[in-house]
Amino acid sequence: TEALVKKVSDFYIETKSKKSRENMDVLERQTDSIRRELNGAITGVAVANDNTFNLNPALNVRRAPSARRQVDVQANTAILTELVKQTELAKVTLRKEMPLIQVIDAPILPLKKEKFGKAKGILMGGILAGFLMILVMVVRRILKELT
Template identity: 50%
Template sequence: MNNVVSTIRDKYLIVDKVDKKLSIIKVEVKSFDEIFAKDFNSALVKTVNDFYVETKTKKSQDNIKILQHKTDSVRGIMNGAITSAAVIVDNTPNLNPTKQAQRIIPTQRSQFSAETNKAILSQLIQNLEMAKMSLMRETPLIQVIDDPVLPLYKQSIGLFKGVFLGGILGLMLSLFFLTVSFVFKRSLNV
């Protein structure tokens, strides 16, 4: 697996900054199969972007999850206290006026609990919204500027360069062959 990764990294993958002052990164994949090159490039860029955003915002996301859980818990307790007060009133219909303590004390406790949880809930909601705003500020903006489009650019040697380089290569091979044959004939005549 290490050999495959190093072969891809060394021969087929080019990652470079366009300009040292800008934070634009250029990713190129070289392959004979243009569909593979396009898909590999897109998948690689998406994976790296997702990982970067996740690592940059992980702590804030964890804080939001904790605050959301606490907010939901307090909201549930507050709703339970409100329901409890209503149930107490419903459970004591036609109460004897001399026994008001059976209704008033539990009702006031439930109302006090509901009011306390309401204050806590408002503070938690405020903190949750501030944490969400902070997460939005911390989340880096990553944008793909130029997505590969098929058909991809194929890099090839032009006709003039090909003829010129072929001529030089042919000349060098001819000189090498003539030199070797001259040395071989000379060594036979000695």
């Protein structure tokens, strides 16, 4: 029965949090992708700056690739910041939607009913009847003596 409870619990958690988990996976993939792009853009800025080092200030056209790469870095930084924020929000949402299922008490089979056997029932009934008869006789005698 514990295996059945575990299976049902896992299935319920999986179906309850499926959308949030998918959303979080997509955000994590996008974050990783943008992080790679940002690293590439930073490297590109460094390469472009190395290529334009000590360049004649009149030749601004040669600085255009460096400026473009710098814009890419800034855009990717802004996107990455927003994606990291959204990923953290998705993680919080997933934790909120994941239900906590906890087995409080292990299930046990019902207790067996204990029945009196015929002999035991007759014996107990006889003892009880004898006790009641003696009690009635004692009470009658006390009442007779009082009157």
